[in-house]
Amino acid sequence: MDALNGLMDGFATALTPMNLLYACIGVILGTAVGVLPGIGPAMTVALLLPITYNVEPASAFIMFAGIYYGGMYGGSTTSILLNTPGESSSVITALEGNKMAKAGRAAQALATAAIGSFVAGSIGTALLVAFAPSIANLAVKLGAPSYFAIMLLALVAVTAVLGASKLRGFIALFLGLAIGLVGIDGLTGQNRLTLGIPLLSDGIDIVVIAVAIFAIGEALWVAAHLRRRPVEVIPVGRPWMGKEDWKRSWMPWLRGTAYGFPFGALPAGGAELPTFLSYVTERKLAKKPEEFGHGAIEGVAGPEAANNASAAGTLVPMLSLGLPTNATAAVMLAAMTGYGIQPGPALFEEHGDLVWALIASLFIGNLLLLVLNLPLAPLWAKLLRTPRPYLYAGILFFASLGAYAVNLQWFDLALLLFFGLLGLLMRRFGLPTLPLIIGVILGPRLEIQLRQALQLGEGQWSTLFSEPVAVIVYVVIVLLFAAPYLTRLVRRTPQEA
Amino acid sequence: MTDSPVIREGAPAPDAPDAAAAGPDRAQLGLAALVAAVGIFCIAGTWNVQAGFSGVDPLGPRFLPRVVGLALIVLAVLLAVATLRGDRGEAEEGEDVDLSHKPDWMTVAQLAGIFALNIALVDFLGWAITGALLFAGVARVLGSRTWIRDLIIGAVLSVGSFYAFYVGLGVPIPPGILDGIL
Incomplete structure (x- = not known):
């Protein structure tokens, strides 16, 4: 097997002392920012993008992978101990997890979340090894029309499927596409939308956009609404589980994984739907359904596993097609571009060593998280009490530093403030941030594919439908739009009959 | 604990949720205007961009800005209409966000x-x-x-x-x- 050889090489790279150190830093940093309110893995990776100037790509991605998985762990700690989840993927965990914590079973809730995340993360990463290379193999053969269609699908899916309001999703998406237009057009060398400012000719750096939207926008929004009462954190000792807890947890872990991975791997995946489905399933299958709503361990085990499995699934389109479907993946792809590595189906062939080192480090990071985080849980609980003025002053400080370090000019800080205010506006009016970021990243690539497709097709629009894969993807896009109406029809029919 | 809806001392009711009943969110019309302005900027700002040879690049550098600009203008109109009909955005929640008092x-x-x-x-x-x-x-x-x-x-x-x-x-x-x- 090619994949197994690649994976072995990957382990050889990831297990060098230096890279193990990066993995450790990654998982600890990731868990910390996952625990801390107002800052998440996407923003942390964005802030760390300056390290790509001086650190080997493999080491950087090993650290980013640790941050990515660590962020998932940290998020569950917050929702169990604080009951105010910041990330939509942890909302479901808070339902039962916080009830368990209030009933004095915080240690068991954290344990089932941590071990469930480990199980789901390991299985999910194994599935990633199984699927990603073959998908990439198929995708390499696709031409511009198919690739254009697939990117379109990713944009539409992220925008229309996730989030409450499609209108707001599309506004965010097109604002992102507009931001992506700024700069020199690659094919004609003409300035577009630069207002004659030479500094804008290279386009707006994705680091600046990501940090502004995620960090500055969030900090300003929190500042406008800062909770005036002190937070109530439930104290916790070292997580552990009794025999009964294990018996009740292992099936939900596996079922959660089965929900999470496929949803994560789909272009519109996300973790909301699989965590919700897992919760509903566990409630239905539970031997004591009356416990749900009062702290049932199954309601933590299943959704947490689903959450982590979907995180692993997200890496399938990212590594095999170069398509980001969540914010962290989007920023990691930006980091790849920073190294001059073109994300896309050719990644496995051209940079196999890097990709396999990243995948191997996911296995390692997952184990590190389990080993480190069970004993460290009380420390993470303490972290939740960080005085808020310092927390947000720190976020603004590092955000400014990260943006300033890109080009060492004040102009980037001005852009940071400008887009930070945009991020604030978006939160005020309920515009989702993910479609905007994905629009900024995919917009320019989408344009190039479209123009290349039409170049080869000599300007005939019909060329976009010249490949079977493209046609199938367009059908899927139409179905995505029609799905809500179709389900309404189907639901109505039995009643009328 | 904080299971019951938060009602602060002295204030009869939280301001923000109450406002939901008080007609359209006028500030959101401002957002619609901003979106439309970005759309117009996309189209007007690339008006003078020169296209390359049409044989090499049939679509040209003005195509996508026009599509994006047009879409933004249409979306802005839709948002304005929805706003006047009483549509409101769900302000984002978070660990440290307390939406029960007025934004500061x-x-x-x-x-x-x-x-x-x-x-x-x-x-x-x-x-x-x-x-x-x-x-x-x-x-x-x-x-x-x-x-x-x-x-x-x-x-x-x-x-x-x-x-x-x-x-x-x-x-x-x-x-x-x-x-x-x-």
Whole structure:
């Protein structure tokens, strides 16, 4: 097997002392920012993008992978101990997890979340090894029309499927596409939308956009609404589980994984739907359904596993097609571009060593998280009490530093403030941030594919439908739009009959 | 614990949720106008861009800006109509966000001011100084009352990051007026 050889090489790279150190830093940093309110893995990776100037790509991605998985762990700690989840993927965990914590079973809730995340993360990463290379193999053969269609699908899916309001999703998406237009057009060398400012000719750096939207926008929004009462954190000792807890947890872990991975791997995946489905399933299958709503361990085990499995699934389109479907993946792809590595189906062939080192480090990071985080849980609980003025002053400080370090000019800080205010506006009016970021990243690539497709097709629009894969993807896009109406029809029919 | 809806002392009812009944969200019309303006900018701003040879690049550099601009204008109209019909966005929630009281825009303005000050001074004073001021200023605005301690923490962070970037990453951050000292 090619994949197994690649994976072995990957382990050889990831297990060098230096890279193990990066993995450790990654998982600890990731868990910390996952625990801390107002800052998440996407923003942390964005802030760390300056390290790509001086650190080997493999080491950087090993650290980013640790941050990515660590962020998932940290998020569950917050929702169990604080009951105010910041990330939509942890909302479901808070339902039962916080009830368990209030009933004095915080240690068991954290344990089932941590071990469930480990199980789901390991299985999910194994599935990633199984699927990603073959998908990439198929995708390499696709031409511009198919690739254009697939990117379109990713944009539409992220925008229309996730989030409450499609209108707001599309506004965010097109604002992102507009931001992506700024700069020199690659094919004609003409300035577009630069207002004659030479500094804008290279386009707006994705680091600046990501940090502004995620960090500055969030900090300003929190500042406008800062909770005036002190937070109530439930104290916790070292997580552990009794025999009964294990018996009740292992099936939900596996079922959660089965929900999470496929949803994560789909272009519109996300973790909301699989965590919700897992919760509903566990409630239905539970031997004591009356416990749900009062702290049932199954309601933590299943959704947490689903959450982590979907995180692993997200890496399938990212590594095999170069398509980001969540914010962290989007920023990691930006980091790849920073190294001059073109994300896309050719990644496995051209940079196999890097990709396999990243995948191997996911296995390692997952184990590190389990080993480190069970004993460290009380420390993470303490972290939740960080005085808020310092927390947000720190976020603004590092955000400014990260943006300033890109080009060492004040102009980037001005852009940071400008887009930070945009991020604030978006939160005020309920515009989702993910479609905007994905629009900024995919917009320019989408344009190039479209123009290349039409170049080869000599300007005939019909060329976009010249490949079977493209046609199938367009059908899927139409179905995505029609799905809500179709389900309404189907639901109505039995009643009328 | 906080299971019951939050009702603060002295205030009969939280302001923000109550406003839902009070007609359209006028501020959202401003958002619609902004979206439309960006759309118009996309189209007008690329009006004079020269297309290459049509044989090499049939679509040209003006196509996507026009599509994006047009879409933004249409979306802005849809948003305006939806707003007038009473549609409201769901303001984002979070760990430290308490939506039950009115937004405190004064704090936001102060933070933006500190930020602007950093932009204005960073070239002259250098990051090691403005970074420390940024940290202490933000902490102050958000309710910290220990000036000296905040400044010390800020200075440790900014000087530390200066050397971390210089030594660790090989990125020399301009020292500003501290040139020769750092």
